[in-house]
Amino acid sequence: MLICSMCGRELSEQEALVHKTEQGEKKIICPACFEKATGVDYKTFAFRKENAKQTLLAVVLCLAGTVYAFVERGPLWGLLGIVLTVLVYLFSSKLK
Numbered sequence: 001m002l003i004c005s006m007c008g009r010e011l012s013e014q015e016a017l018v019h020k021t022e023q024g025e026k027k028i029i030c031p032a033c034f035e036k037a038t039g040v041d042y043k044t045f046a047f048r049k050e051n052a053k054q055t056l057l058a059v060v061l062c063l064a065g066t067v068y069a070f071v072e073r074g075p076l077w078g079l080l081g082i083v084l085t086v087l088v089y090l091f092s093s094k095l096k
């Protein structure tokens, strides 16, 4: 059984969150305390994290496509790929 280090509540394993304090300490806390500590509720936080992951994946894929286009089709296509990558990046960071 895990215990929230801020409010002392008992937590199930799915509920327990690891929160890194500003001092770099890792603490086990419950979602309510996470919200208090960070000002963001955990679902929003997880959603943002997931979103950032997807953005990164999209950008990496675009970059790979860019390199491929550059090598296979020449610099002009490579340039097009870079523009596309930037657009994808801007578009997905706007969604947040």
Ligand SMILES: [Zn+2]
Binding pocket: 004, 005, 006, 007, 008, 009, 029, 030, 031, 032, 033, 034
């Ligand atoms: Zn708590």
